[in-house]
Amino acid sequence: MSLSSFPIYSLFVLIFALSGCSSNFKNIIDSTKALDYFDKAKDADYIASVPYASAQVTVNNSKTLLLILSDASKNESTGMFRLTWLSADGDSIVTEGGRIVHTVGFTKDNLEELASVSGNYVLGKVDTWQARYDWSPGYRYGFTANVNTKNLGSEVISTDLWSQETDKFTETVVFDTLDAGFVNTYWRAPSTDEYDAFVVKSVQYLGPNMDKVEMLMVRPFVPYRSADKASQGGQP
Template identity: 30%
Template sequence: MLSGCTQQASNLADTYSLLYKGFPDASYSNEEIQALPYASIYARLGDGPRGFLVLAYAEPYAHNQTSLKWMSADNEVIETASGRVIKTLKLPGTNLAKLDSDTPDPLSLGLLNPSTPKTWQFRIDFMPGYHFGYSATSVFENKGNAKVTINGVARSAVYTEETVSISSLHKSYTNQYWLDPSSGKVLKTVQYPAPNMDAVSVTFLKTYQGAQ
């Protein structure tokens, strides 16, 4: 079912634009984050300011996933599914318009499950310009145990890298994921959603009480 945020939820996001380099990073205590009735993330585009975004919508997505649309007070949107950025809106520069695949994302199946495929093929559209249906291939590699800091709290994680190749553009880039050792869910990630797009860093703070 579709769930939308209220105007009050939208106003909880820091009023900032990812256009403005040098803006102060958003910072909330764990107590403040948990006291809010909304799921939330920290997000950063490239070397821009870290913003606090709240969940605006949760919708059914491909292969039994749930897409989560995180919104800033400036209506910038980062949409994720199973921890992967699947769409962006109103970010400066390049935006990912669409990501789809004929097979489930290994992130949705649990990368720590030995039976989960470690290669995946998908298609992306990005803008500006007419960039539609580019085929991409990704390869996941488990890099071992690591520590990740979530809002000042150190947590155990499994660090995984994903190498994405788009042969028609002669482009490749590496995405990073820190996974919960028990659930396999993404705790933090740094991704390049589309070619020539700045890295998007997402830290999941208060998770949606459903599927990521």
């Protein structure tokens, strides 16, 4: 089937969910088994056939990679899921609520942790908040940034597989002590009767003058809104 003839679905048709009510989904997939999928062509037919939650990732405008969700663990302090996205080389990106909070395997700089020091940092819930960044290598810990969030309105995001109306946000991150900053951009699908709002696409920086990472959810992993539902998932 050619790309031009592949049906375009609503993104919600492709949502990946798991059975069970545990708040900690360890070992969602057999990672070794999942690696079989990385070396194949990344066309629409193939991507639609992958039975795992997945994301396309581009670092600094380089070749696009397909990452597979390998772990989802609920962060008890925030109530959100931390998702680990695994590459064929064993490198990984960890996201929480759509934000990149940890990386492994980047060539120059890795984000050890991104955390809020001012309470709730759910995208769109507050206009301003404070973040703490830790980086490696080197002892680069405890850098505080002021974050200002702006809603830019609605925008439709389309891929070969799906089309979804989203709310577009920018977050301006400023480090006063470093006299530096950057702007992250997020596209978030709205909440429904079943699902909370979730980020479908983002362009984020690991830090000032560090790698730019673009993530696009191919098959999202999203929680049901009701804790009484029999199936649970996690936010990208």
